[in-house]
Amino acid sequence: MTPESFAFIAGVVKSRSGLVLTSDKGYMLETRLGPLLKRDGLASLDALALKLRDPRSSALADAVTEALTTNESSFFRDGKPFDHLRQALPVLARARAPGSLLRIWSAACSTGQEAYSIAMLVQELNLEGRRVEIIGTDIADSVVARAREGYFTQFEVQRGMPARLLVKHFRQESGRWRVSPELRAMARFERGTLLGDLRGFGRFDVIFCRNVLIYFDAPTKTRVLNALAAQLLPDGVLYLGGAETVLGLTDRLAPLAGERGAYGRPREAALAG
Amino acid sequence: MTGESPATCLVVDDSRTVRKAARRILEKLGFTVAEAGDGAEALTACRSSMPQVVLLDWNMPVMDGLEFLRAARAEFGPDHPIVVLCTTEAAMEKIVEALGAGAQEYVMKPFDEGILRDKFVQVGLLRDEAA
Known part of the structure; x- marks a missing residue:
């Protein structure tokens, strides 16, 4: 993934959720967005970034944001x-x-x-x-x-x-x-x-x-x-x-x-x- | 651990593989681990040296987990040892039955480190690390 692609995806996620993805989070994008790439037949995160630049991709932007912001939870977490x-x-x-x-x-x-x-x-x-x-x-x-x-x-x-x-x-x-x-x-x-x-x-x-x-x-x-x-x-x-x-x-x-x-x-x- | 010296956990399961997996996790959590292959062995082990807690399978040859639990409660009282069931039995009525017979907690297999840690926090043997 090029630094430009990373920055673009990070920008989309930040504007939608506030989540700040620092440049060391490349692995997180790979693992969390893998299923999404597969679903949409995208070859790479660069291809994903390109598609996200299309203003009609707001559903995809939602899905990307969701995949990166969903966290493990438990009942009575931190008592x-x-x-x-x-x-x-x-x-x-x-x-x-x-x-x-x-x-x-x-x-x-x-x-x-x-x-x-x-x-x-x-x-x-x-x-x-x-x-x-x-x-x-x-x-x-x-x-x-x-x-x-x-x-x-x-x-x-x-x-x-x-x-x-x-x-x-x-x-x-x-x-x-x-x-x-x-x-x-x-x-x-x-x-x-x-x-x-x-x-x-x-x-x-x-x-x-x-x-x-x-x-x-x-x-x-x-x-x-x-x-x-x-x-x-x-x-x-x-x-x-x-x-x-x-x-x-x-x-x-x-x-x-x-x-x-x-x-x-x-x-x-x-x-x- | 909440105490000064490590607590002892008796792992009771007829599968050596399960005992080994549980031992690895419990030692990592700071427990001293003893093992028994069925309820009768576990009862003997409790009589010679009472563990703080027993991690107890249900279905075992010779004496099953519930028979052990009832015998232990009759002989040693309601509080010692703490008993945490750890079994593939996952029906609501089984959990109710075990709690009714005096188990403090209940783990449905498969388990991992997170589940065992949480359950040992519930019974007061580990601190909630985030608290």
Whole structure:
């Protein structure tokens, strides 16, 4: 692959997803895009780059972006945010009027493991009559469709999830495992990009946006964090991935005292907002 | 590992190949590994030296995994050793049966390092590395 082809493909992916592909990621393009080349009968990544230059190739550009941004996921990935949510959600619920709806956003939800983990956790909490709505969004159509269906392989249901929760919340359907109708009714999945206008998603009590910012350059990180802060209620909680931070990127979010990976809106900003 | 000294895992499976594969992963995760070829051997091993955890196949000659589990719970109580089933039995009712008989966790074969690590995190023998 020529450097020009690499730069062109990287540019397409960045404009659609924010994902920054550094020049050492050539192998990643080879392995992730191989199936796509085969499907479209393209001989090489250079041929792919050439085809992407055609303005009518937006479906192909979507497929390329999807292949490069889909990541492995597991239930209750990195236990800490879920431990924190277990404590934080009843507090948030008590701060809301009885009967009100708490909204939780799984941004970059992939195949839905995070959203359904949140749903399982909510089921074990007493929120004194407050209801919970979980919204999962991802830029990749195929994973959003999978998340909505709620089917998981035997391999997937064993990653991160205790057997006790598997038998409680899943049904077995011809070799696959499907999330129970009760949990599926708690979660809604939509296609959406973090680079677009986030106001349409509404405001949230809790936002999970983990292991997404690591792929963005600093200006994009700042832009996304500010947009997320604007959708977070003044006392809401934002969870980022273990390798991610708001420090040096925005002052509209600050780490919660004594917590790792949990962020809130600083008081001044909350008053101003 | 959460403890100071390495925990011992008794791998119980009638297939030498499976025992070897499990041993390789568990040693990498920091466990000391012992092996048994069926439930009766496993029970003898527990009586002479109690492991922290037993990785337990279901279908074996002489004494199967569930018979071992019931015997171990009757003799040693509900908490020791921790029992993680590891079997090709993958039907919901089998998992329910094993948990009901006192197993702490359940692995459906085939397994890999990721699955075993996650399950040993679930039973509290490994730290969640990202936490």
